[in-house]
Amino acid sequence: MTCRHLLILLALAACNRSEASDSPRGPDLVSARQTADMIHAVIAADRATYARDVVQRLTITQKVQIVDPEKGGPAPLAAREDWKSQHGALPLPAQMLRLGAEQVLAGDSGLSYLLLSPWPVNKQNRARTELETRGLAEVTRTGKPLYGSEVLGGQTYFAAFYPDLAVADACVACHNAHPDSPRRDFKTGEVMGAVVIRFPLK
Amino acid sequence: MRRIAVIALWIAASAAASVYLAMSLDGEGRRVYLPGDTTSGHHQIEERCELCHSAGDGVREEACLGCHREELAEADDSHAPQKFLDPRNAALGRTIDARHCVTCHREHRPRQTAAMGVTVAATFCADCHQDVLTDRASHAGFSRDGCAAAGCHNYHDNRALAEDFLADHLDEPDLAAQPTVAPVSAARAAGRPLTAADIDAPPGSRPAAAVDEWRASSHARAGVNCSGCHGGARLAGSGPARAWTDHPGPAACAGCHGAEVAGFESGKHGMRIAAGLPAMTPADARLPMTDDAAHRTLGCASCHGAHDVDVRRAAVDACLGCHADQHSLAYKGSPHHRRWLEEQRGAFWRGSGVSCATCHMPRVRRLDGGEPRVLVDHDQNASLRPLESMVRPVCASCHGVDFSLASLADPALVRRNFRSAPSAPSAAMELVRRRRKESP
Numbered sequence: 001m002t003c004r005h006l007l008i009l010l011a012l013a014a015c016n017r018s019e020a021s022d023s024p025r026g027p028d029l030v031s032a033r034q035t036a037d038m039i040h041a042v043i044a045a046d047r048a049t050y051a052r053d054v055v056q057r058l059t060i061t062q063k064v065q066i067v068d069p070e071k072g073g074p075a076p077l078a079a080r081e082d083w084k085s086q087h088g089a090l091p092l093p094a095q096m097l098r099l100g101a102e103q104v105l106a107g108d109s110g111l112s113y114l115l116l117s118p119w120p121v122n123k124q125n126r127a128r129t130e131l132e133t134r135g136l137a138e139v140t141r142t143g144k145p146l147y148g149s150e151v152l153g154g155q156t157y158f159a160a161f162y163p164d165l166a167v168a169d170a171c172v173a174c175h176n177a178h179p180d181s182p183r184r185d186f187k188t189g190e191v192m193g194a195v196v197i198r199f200p201l202k
Numbered sequence: 203m204r205r206i207a208v209i210a211l212w213i214a215a216s217a218a219a220s221v222y223l224a225m226s227l228d229g230e231g232r233r234v235y236l237p238g239d240t241t242s243g244h245h246q247i248e249e250r251c252e253l254c255h256s257a258g259d260g261v262r263e264e265a266c267l268g269c270h271r272e273e274l275a276e277a278d279d280s281h282a283p284q285k286f287l288d289p290r291n292a293a294l295g296r297t298i299d300a301r302h303c304v305t306c307h308r309e310h311r312p313r314q315t316a317a318m319g320v321t322v323a324a325t326f327c328a329d330c331h332q333d334v335l336t337d338r339a340s341h342a343g344f345s346r347d348g349c350a351a352a353g354c355h356n357y358h359d360n361r362a363l364a365e366d367f368l369a370d371h372l373d374e375p376d377l378a379a380q381p382t383v384a385p386v387s388a389a390r391a392a393g394r395p396l397t398a399a400d401i402d403a404p405p406g407s408r409p410a411a412a413v414d415e416w417r418a419s420s421h422a423r424a425g426v427n428c429s430g431c432h433g434g435a436r437l438a439g440s441g442p443a444r445a446w447t448d449h450p451g452p453a454a455c456a457g458c459h460g461a462e463v464a465g466f467e468s469g470k471h472g473m474r475i476a477a478g479l480p481a482m483t484p485a486d487a488r489l490p491m492t493d494d495a496a497h498r499t500l501g502c503a504s505c506h507g508a509h510d511v512d513v514r515r516a517a518v519d520a521c522l523g524c525h526a527d528q529h530s531l532a533y534k535g536s537p538h539h540r541r542w543l544e545e546q547r548g549a550f551w552r553g554s555g556v557s558c559a560t561c562h563m564p565r566v567r568r569l570d571g572g573e574p575r576v577l578v579d580h581d582q583n584a585s586l587r588p589l590e591s592m593v594r595p596v597c598a599s600c601h602g603v604d605f606s607l608a609s610l611a612d613p614a615l616v617r618r619n620f621r622s623a624p625s626a627p628s629a630a631m632e633l634v635r636r637r638r639k640e641s642p
Contacts, residue, residue: 069574081366082361082364082367085361085367102282112288123337124330200289
């Protein structure tokens with residue numbers, strides 16, 4: 001966690017330095033892309049590690065059993081939406097990303113990031129702005145990032161959309177079985193949505 | 203001449219009003235400045251304006267969270283403010299700014315105030331979740347104001363309504379085969395058991411009745427001498443001596459029962475003490491109370507007794523000595539009360555009885571001094587939102603979740619203290635049952 005925050009701070013610092021330059025090539029746009037790319041590298045690495053090496057490893061590969069002192073057991077260790085009120089449960093990978101994102105938002109750095117999808121289990125995570133609609137369509141079609149800017153609440157934001165891949169069988173198994181999932185034919189390695197990174201531009 | 207008399211009268215009236223208002227700047231007199239009735243959650247502390255307001259007029263967000271932060275965190279708040287800091291929510295924030303408590307909870311507006319001090323229209327969920335009514339076939343035709351009213355969703359605490367939790371508890375029996383509440387962990391003993399020969403009270407402070415009650419109490423068995431509560435001597439390992447007092451308050455109890463006293467001061471029984479005000483009396487309450495209890499003051503001893511510290515009396519008779527609402531009056535003779543009596547006379551197993559405290563001051567597992575212990579949660583306010591906070595730690599200890607939700611959603615049944623089965627199944631459970639059947 002410390003390492004991730006350090007990288008994010010370095011990236012933002014790099015962005016601010018570049019914005020102060022007068023390069024005719026549009027330094028703001030270039031530096032913003034580099035900044036977003038670096039932030040995404042950290043987020044994507046954390047996300048893949050948690051989904052594959054924690055959730056999939058413990059719940060599917062190792063089938064870890066836990067004992068609840070109130071209910072007894074053993075019972076299978078699980079990642080579930082109501083993890084916080086369940087003894088020994090893990091946050092879902094999407095929740096893990098959101099928990100970190102909420103802490104970053106509370107820190108008031110200006111940076112925000114989230115998961116969006118054309119097939120969201122939680123409908124709050126579908127495209128809401130014109131850029132989000134375009135970004136999700138492009139990312140899921142091409143598998144490549146898309147960059148842009150948009151005005152939200154009177155402030156101009158740089159926004160970058162990165163393909164969010166089903167890095168583990170656990171991602172596919174859960175999304176294909178969830179009663180609220182609008183799509184149930186995901187395969188491991190496919191694009192399931194986008195990691196969206198935003199920060200304000202001057 | 204008449205004009206002079208009018209002016210003199212005006213000056214005198216203004217002076218009298220000024221004096222009256224100036225004299226009302228302190229204590230209970232401050233209530234004259236209230237812009238409207240305070241909600242039932244805050245009326246006990248309404249004369250301490252500065253607890254919520256900063257100089258001028260503003261309400262400090264921190265004032266809300268100073269008292270409610272922990273319970274919101276424990277509830278895994280479904281709509282915690284940090285969820286609304288993302289800039290993509292800016293447009294929604296113009297409709298309802300969910301970052302601030304006072305958006306939905308405005309004080310001193312009795313005509314607008316609904317349950318839980320909510321002052322926005324009951325349709326507020328649809329401001330952000332309108333799509334649920336159109337996207338989800340299971341919710342088609344539902345009313346915009348029915349999300350919470352139907353007992354399916356809460357704004358803050360959905361621990362007992364989360365779909366996965368409900369799915370885990372589908373088709374449970376109404377009552378467990380051997381319903382039992384967890385035994386309370388004993389407080390750590392202060393020393394060896396004591397007898398009357400050991401008492402260390404000053405010679406003039408040893409009334410026989412008090413000594414007799416103490417000798418038979420758990421305090422004597424746990425080595426807690428008179429000075430342990432009254433001060434005046436130094437208990438081994440308990441820090442420096444305190445001066446003797448005939449009437450020790452909750453602070454004295456907190457030395458050994460810190461978690462219990464903290465809970466008491468978080469709830470309606472002790473919140474005035476926590477706010478630095480004189481202790482609450484039943485006359486201050488807005489719920490119906492017995493007439494003869496009106497001027498009792500609430501402290502630890504008012505329920506537990508000063509010297510016998512009888513937890514059984516504290517669990518039922520102490521409550522019914524003050525509370526006189528329909529639910530309380532219907533307790534005696536209810537199935538829960540019959541279980542309580544049967545446990546007391548030894549006919550049923552330990553933990554099988556259901557007292558007032560079993561439900562309203564439930565036993566909770568907490569880390570206390572680094573050790574996991576089962577404590578009685580003395581914050582009765584924490585259980586005053588039954589559909590939010592009572593199902594999991596209380597009802598589900600003995601009953602099926604479906605039965606519990608359905609019972610708590612039936613106001614007539616609550617008033618009659620659960621003397622029969624609920625009249626309708628839980629709406630939330632029915633939805634989950636249907637969705638699980640329809641899922642691939």
